[in-house]
Amino acid sequence: MHPRILTVLDYDIDTHLNRIVPYSRISRLPKPISRFLGYREEEYKEPTRLVVVFWSFLGSLIGLLTIGALYKYAPGLKKWHPPIMVASLGASAILDYNSIRTPLAQPRNAILGQTFSALTGVIIHKLFHLNSNWEELQWVAGAVACAVSSAIMATTNTVHPPGGATAVLATTNAEIIAMGWIYIPFVLMSSAIMLALACLLNNIQRAYPVYWWTPANLRKEKVIDDLEKVSTNASEKVLRGQSMARTSNADSDSVVISPHHLYIPDSFDLDGDELAILSRLQARLRWDYAMDERPRAHSSDS
Template identity: 45%
Template sequence: MIIEAVFMVPTIRNHDVPLLIASFGAAAILEFNTIESPLAQPRNSIAGHFLSALTGVGVTKLFLLNPDFEDLRWLAGALTCGLASAAMALTKTIHPPAGATALLAAMDPQVQQLGWYLLPLVLLSSVITLVTSLLLNNIQRQYPMYWWTSVDLGRIEKGDDIEKKSVSSSTTSPSPKTSQHVEDTGGPMIKITRDRIVVPDHIDLASEERSILEILYQRLGDGLPRQPEPAV
């Protein structure tokens, strides 16, 4: 409703914009109902939509150079969605509703006519959705779980690899105050204790899966058992 009200401003209406970019309906469901998912965090929401819009408009502009664009619209739609998915995967900004943003740029004639003007509209819609979810979700819950990454950047020392720092700890007993608790081990199962998260070394977790483990660790908190110190 807020996005629709903003889109009614004469300056925006003069560009013949739709009342709402449909993909943000799905984005709202994600950001209000699955707030613990890595896919619903601000980085994924804003960057995912923007990259998808950029990809969608760029691919559509190329196809419009062909006079038989209407006969090729189906192909443009497939390519925009596929390339947007690849772009989000490469930048670790996967946001499922953003795939529809890319698709609309090619398949919806009204959105297609917006051209590059779709990019600021997508950014504006993303910010409005994020601000609204911040106001409502934080009444009784916590959102976002993190702004850019699940790693506490303030604790990363110069020269450290951020991705490795977020998913592994040293062989010594880690401090319970740090947020980097995931440790690889040869054991048969994943264990979560008060001090660390122990992952079998034969399991290769994606960054999103490791983020979920970090979230589980933070929510379980002091109720976890402490890992016993090895005998000397």
């Protein structure tokens, strides 16, 4: 299969988003604050099993009681006649307060996964509602909503299993269907409240979250960006006059970069951005090589 096709099929949205997402600076906050945002200076070790069971029980109880009380008694929310409890929030509680170390339970997944699923479910219902006989097709709408929300969560790296139920409910539950578009901010608010409580309760004896956006080292990405800037500016004179070459003699699986040569196998189909990165890396090597040679030139002159 062509390398470009493989690149498209192996698409990862984080390769684009992580370029603009700032790295975490939670460690710079005062310790009482950084602790309840999941940061630990020492290596984290999960407490004993019964301690985990206790905090899981307490977190799920307080989280769902808080959401239920808001739905039932808050004047600004009660007027929309929400259900007693959105069932998918119960599944979220298990992740938010029990399996808190899994990627599926991290804030990005918990918030965006639920919100994307609620939005998907409402849109699918609205589309099926255009059919005068839509009630006979609710079971189809539920299946479509779940499948589409699953695809969206997977594509955006926000997989949160309870989101599937959130999408299905938006197409099959009469109370939620009656809410219409307002269902989306309800889910977003509920997820945010449960996340806030998770940060409070889970960090008393445990540690949550493991990360807020991604486990990747975003600081490293920033260093690479700075390196590229240095390569294009400081080494401009050294880069001038040099060129890249394609070769069929080099190892077919290897790109070879040296200060004066850059070999790219003919089988590699690289776009402009990828070629620019290789050029910048070569420029940095050339710049370092020139700096190393300068002291030798001075010593030979003397």
